[in-house]
Amino acid sequence: MLSQELVKPVILVVDDNPMNLQVLLESLKQTGFKILVARSGESAIQQAEYGKPDLILLDVMMPGMDGFETCRRMKTREALKDTPVIFMTALTEISDKVKGFQAGGVDYVTKPLHHEEVLARVRTHLTMRRLQQQLQEQHLLLQEKHAQLQALNASKDKFFSIISHDLRSPLSAVITGLRMLTDSKNELSDSEQHEIICDARDTTERLYALLENLLTWSRLQRGLIEFAPRPLDVRPLLEQNVKLFAATAAQKQIAIRQTATEPILIYADRPMIDAVIRNLLSNALKFTAAHGSITLSAAQQDDAIEVAIADTGIGMSAETLARLFRLDVRYDQPGTAGEKGTGLGLNVCKEFIEKNGGSISVESVPGAGTTFRMRFPKHCGDHESMAVIPA
Incomplete structure (x- = not known):
């Protein structure tokens, strides 16, 4: 998105006198402004709603709807109520100037126009308008952050x-x-x-x-955990965790296999990814009954590296899946052998994965099993030339 300073301000000039318009337009165009023109109050309102000008130069003395009434009607439109209006008038009475401010104008210049004065006032009010918009944007951002913080x-x-x-x-x-x-x-x-x-x-x-x-x-x-991402081969981590839980799997008569047959490289923090795999494999064993199976896999896809842990366990309902990573909901399902959960493990896994630029998703069917999928961006370097952290 272009910054507001790089976008040309749009000025709507409203005057029924062709000579006045010509002189004013030549002066304004030299400053680089984008100019819109209207010759009546009705046309000015239509042009303003369509063109969304940053500022309006509005003549007061026009046939039909005068400038004061035109301004009053503009200020009733949601899209125009904050657009600054500078009146151009030959009226010099204080009462006329007050009437202009009451109609919604922010300033006025008297005719005959002095172009240096017009440009100075235009630039001043454009700057004020830009600052006002920035303050409004900051206010909205603060409101949004406050709501997020409260939640x-x-x-x-x-x-x-x-x-x-x-x-x-x-x-x-x-x-x-x-x-x-x-x-x-x-x-x-x-x-x-x-x-x-x-x-x-x-x-x-x-x-x-x-x-x-x-x-x-x-x-x-609190940002106190050391984060040291490096080129990392996932396959040895999968193999080591399979060995780590071999005794538990044998005790529950669950078959574990790891299917990656070649190095699968990601750019990540080894202890974090190891903790994630260990936690997810422990959960898979907990919720898989005797004679079930667990499969660990890692593969390169078109746009990412996917690491998955799939089991044939008890599965989860759609309602459980929807609250799986929420801090304010406790998931307290005992394992197939009565194992108790410790809580918070999946939240730590999710944050570790996201810390490493990845994402986690879950697929589950009650009674049929669960698959946790971790996706990591492909490293931009040449994998064959990267120094890989030994597992």
Whole structure:
């Protein structure tokens, strides 16, 4: 978009006298203004609505509708109410000048016209109009940002309320279990004591994971996480994460495979992308039942690099998908083996991906599985010549 300084201002000149018009037009055209002409009040209103001038030079004494009435009618039109009008008049009485200001004019020049004065007043009011428009634009931007900030704060307030609940409830359960061990130990069997200890351990591990996610998200919001993008081969990251979760997959009898057969290069921060793949693969294992499968893939497309993690798990409804990445909604679906989620992981994944210039999307069918797709822009350099970060 061209800046306002580079766009020629449009001036509408309204005068029924051809001689006055000719002299004034020659003077104005030398300044580079774009000029529109009208010879009556009715024509001036039509020209103004069509041409949207930045300023109007309006003669007062015209047959039919005079300049004062023309100005009054212009000011009733939404598109023209803020357009500055400078009257050109031979009337010199104070009452006539007041009448012009009451009609909506911003200034006047007296006839016979002194062209240096006309140009000076035109330039002054064009500058004032431009500044007014800039202030209006800034005001609208501030209003929009304020609304966005209010929505974000409301979302974060709801989010922290959810997190507080997620912390308080498990901690209460741990405290209750530990009190049972200390206060009623002699009344509990060994198996009951073991069950309480295992529950406390699992809950504490889940709380620790939640706090880790919360701290990561908080550091990301404050710009405290180091961001060091480099040429990165995705395939070794996929392979390493498959190995990392091999034992969990074997325990749940889930087959995992990685289909990328050649280097797939993106320009990204390795720890961030590794964390995303690890989190999404962990979720896929959690929500896939025994004898299911998970496929990790990476491929070059025409305009991007796509990395996908697809499972044959329980899937999600359209309603769940719509609120999946929202801070103010808690997604608390247990896994197929009763695994508990830690919360916030997908939000961290989304922000990590977007930090690296990518995007994430989800496709899911209840009972049939879910696919998370990450898309990253192709690196502009020659991939064969790039020094790739070893995985």
